[in-house]
Amino acid sequence: MPCIDAIHYSVRxxxxxxxxxxxxxxxxxxxxxxxxxxxxxxxxxxxxYCLTVLNYRMV
Numbered sequence: 001m002p003c004i005d006a007i008h009y010s011v012r013x014x015x016x017x018x019x020x021x022x023x024x025x026x027x028x029x030x031x032x033x034x035x036x037x038x039x040x041x042x043x044x045x046x047x048x049y050c051l052t053v054l055n056y057r058m059v
Contacts (some may be wrong), residue, residue, distance in 0.1 A: 001028050004050055023053055027029065 006021040025037040042049050 002026065002054060003028065004054065006042075023050065025053065 003026045004023060005024050008021050008049075011019075011020050019023050021042050023038075023042060025040070025041045027035045027037050029035055038053070040053050042053075045056055
């Protein structure tokens with residue numbers, strides 16, 4: 001069962017501070033252990049982006 005969460009960071013890029021989201025996608029295996037599938041960085045936390053990342057990783 002995949003789970004997804006995001007952590008927001010303020011990042012300086014060429015002297016400009018922007019907010020980015022680090023998405024952490026976990027899977028809970030049949031033994032109940034958590035496995036990190038991926039960590040992705042995106043512009044913001046949106047359902048559309050989450051689905052795009054999940055669909056890409058689940059293929």
